[in-house]
Each structure stands twice: as structure tokens, then as C-alpha cells.
Amino acid sequence: MSLFKHKGCPVALFAALVIMLPSLAQADELNGADTAWILTSTALVLFMTIPGLAMFYAGLVRGKNVLSVLMQCFAITCLASIIWFAYGYGLAFGDGGSMNKWVGSFGDFFMSNVTRDSMSGTIPETVFAMFQMTFAIITPALVVGGFAERMKFSAMLWFSAIWLSVVYAPVCHWVWGGGWLGDMGLLDFAGGTVVHVNAGVAAIVAAMVLGNRKGFGTVPMPPHNMTMTVAGAAMLWVGWFGFNAGSALAANGDAGMAMLVTHIGAAAGSLAWMAMEWVRHGKPSVLGIVTGMVAGLGTITPASGFVGPVAALIIGLVAGVVCYTATSFIKRTLKIDDSLDVFPVHGVGGVLGTLCAGLFVGTLGGAGLAEGMTTGGQVWVQFVGVAATFVYCAVATLIILKVIDVVIGLRVSTDEETEGLDIVLHDETGYNL
DSSP: OOGGGSTTHHHHHHHHHHHHOHHHHTTTOOOHHHHHHHHHHHHHHHHIIIIIIHHHHHHHSOGGGHHHHHHHHHHHHHHHHHHIIIIIHHHHHSOOGGGTTTOOOSSOGGGTTOOSSOEETTEEHHHHHHHHHHHHHHHHHHHHHHHTTTBOHHHHHHHHHHHIIIIIHHHHHHHHSSOHHHHHTOOOSSOIIIIIIHHHHHHHHHHHHHOOOTTTTTSOOOOSOHHHHHHHHHHHHHHHHHHHHGGGOSSSHHHHHHHHHHHHHHHHHHHHHHHHHHHHHSSOOHHHHHHHHHHHHHHHTTTTTTOOHHHHHHHHHHHHHHHHHHHHIIIIISOOOOTTOHIIIIIHHHHHHHHHHHHHTTSTTOOOOOTTOOHHHHHHHHHHHHHHHHHHHHHHHHHHHHHHHHHTOSBOOHHHHHHOHHHHHHSOOSOOO
16 A cells, blocks of 8 residues: 555655755764864864964074064964854855855855854854854965065054955965865865965065064074074964864764874974084074974865865975975075965965865875766866966955055054064063073
């Protein structure tokens, strides 16, 4: 007898549908393990900026500017948080209607559509929005390294606010928010283009617009506190597990593999940079090994959810060599004062890692190419993503800086730079010895 002719048809049919479609019945149900992991990852990524990046950068500058760098990182954390809450999250992840391929919603003010019960996959949307907020915080904070020791604090605030709105949020939407790069199939698991290429390009454009620090190339400018830098680097390494493994947005095998390859990439990058420095200068430096770690981490980031451990080892080793060479070339050949090497480490590393994601996704234990995609086709998509991010960020950053320079000025005076930004801008000193 047919089920539909049975007198208990409605009940039986409902039961059959529930049995056959369990995934549909549970699609919007909260997963406690996923939620707990993303909550933890959110804290880890925030930990990367303050205190991690803040201490890493602060130790690298001269003693008279240590507080200025700490202040910039702290202020950006506060400013970016409010912007993300006010409209940045909507621009990055909202529905932009007819403009959705380019930018999100202009009308989602103050996360009006994010409620206690709204979900993003298997986690609360509040958790997803907060996790993405930490990415929006660290990206403009990375740019600080390009203009350290010479930009006005007021100019830094205006630049960070406008850049986050005009550059970061749209590129984030292109890749992760339903935009055109995501539709093309760009592989960027945790921010090769969105974070590292963006930050690196913005930093070197800022360095060129502001000009070199007084005495650059003729006066030694060694890090004033390597102990602080190493402590900050260690915090970055630990925090990066939330950055990459958290980008799986679940407590699953993708998160586990991302964590494993992230660690391997960091270790390989450190050793490769150390080896390059040892061969060239006869001694390995502490600054070199921690910078190599950051290069390895930045380079593995876009590929971390798509490649296996062997590919991660190769990517980390190549990152240490390539980023070391790029750092030397920019400072010694081009003589550009990217103060804390943001472009050669993050920019070059982001480009390299994004291309490697396409190269290794289908080999050496990678996640596998999408149906119908060849390795060459995927690498081309990766190249398009890198090129689009690079050009858009460079042009928009240049315009933003030029406008701010006309309105309030970008750089402190020569005398103020000589005295140090701690006293001049904040009326404080980092050390009273």
C-alpha cells in the first residue's frame, strides 16, 4: 500500500522526511565544539595584536619611539573595533545587492542584523563577527611597521580609519564575503591577499610617500630591545594558530591540518632565514630567526587550509629565502625605508603563499583541486587575486595618504623626529633610567 494512501500519511511522511534529511533539520543548530574553538581562536588572534605585534614592533624601533608604536597598535585595536561594529562588518560580509560582487551592505549599521540567536553556519553570528573583527584589527596594525618613527599620531588615526573602510573591507568582501574573487575560486584560507598583501602594499606605499627616516642608510638604527621583540614574536607564533586554524570555522580536520602546517611553515621559515644570514654574515642573529618565523607564518597563511605538511615544509623554506632576499633588496638596493620590513615579509610572503596555495592544493597531500580545475588554471586564479589586491590597495592607499597630507600633514618635523615621538606626541617616555 502506498504511504500516501495510508490514513497516517501526514505523520508518516513527516517522520520519513526527518529521517532522510537530517542535515536539513540540523543546518542551523549550534555546535558547541565549533563555537568553543572559534571563541578561543578569536582571543588568540586579538592576542596577536596586543600584546604580540605591539611588543614585536616596539622592540624593533629606537628607545625614543617605543611608546609611540605601542600606542599606535593599542589605538588601532580600539578604533578598528568600533568601525567594524558600526559599518565595517556590513561592508565586508553584508549583502550588497546589485553591487555585491564588489562590496557588501552600506545599510548594516551597528550590526543591526546580528542578534543573540542569529547563526553563521554552526556558530553564533556574534562569534563569527567578533572573529573577523580581530582580522580587521591586525591588518592596519601591521601597516604601522612601514611608517614607524615618523608619522603624526593624528594622521595615523585618520589613515587607519579610512584605509580599513576603503581598502580592507572591500577586499575582504571580494574574497570571503561573496565577492568576485571568491566566485572565481580564489584560495585564501586565512588572509594571504586580504591581510598580508594588503598590509604589505599599504606599508611600502606609506614608506615611499612619507620618505625615509632622518639618517636612514647612514646612521645605525638597531632595535632598542630585542628581548621585547622575541617575546612579541613568541606571542605571534602562538596566536597564529587561532588565525589559521580558526579560519576553518569549525573544530574539525581542516582546523587540525591548518594548525599542523602553520607550525611547520613557521619553523621552516625560521631555519631558512637563519641559514641565509649565517652564510652571508658568518653569524645567525636573533632578529633573523624571529623575522624568518613571521615570514614563514605569513606565507603559509593563505595555503594553510589547502596543503599538506610536506608542501608546508617547502613553502616555509622558500619563504625564508625569498623574504630574506626581498628585505635586503628593498633596503640596500631600492633604499626604501619600510622601517620594520612589512612589505618584504608580509607583502612578498602573502604573494608567495597565495600562489603556492594554487600550486600545491592538488599535490603532496593537498586538499585537492575543485572539479574541472587544473593546477595551471588555479594558479592563474591565484595570480589574478594577488594582482587585483596589489593594484587596488596601492592606488587607494596612495590617494588616502595624499589627501591626509594636504589636510593635516602626515609627518612630524625633523626636530620632532630627532627628539622622538614618545615625548613629542605623547609627553611620555618608555624608560626612566
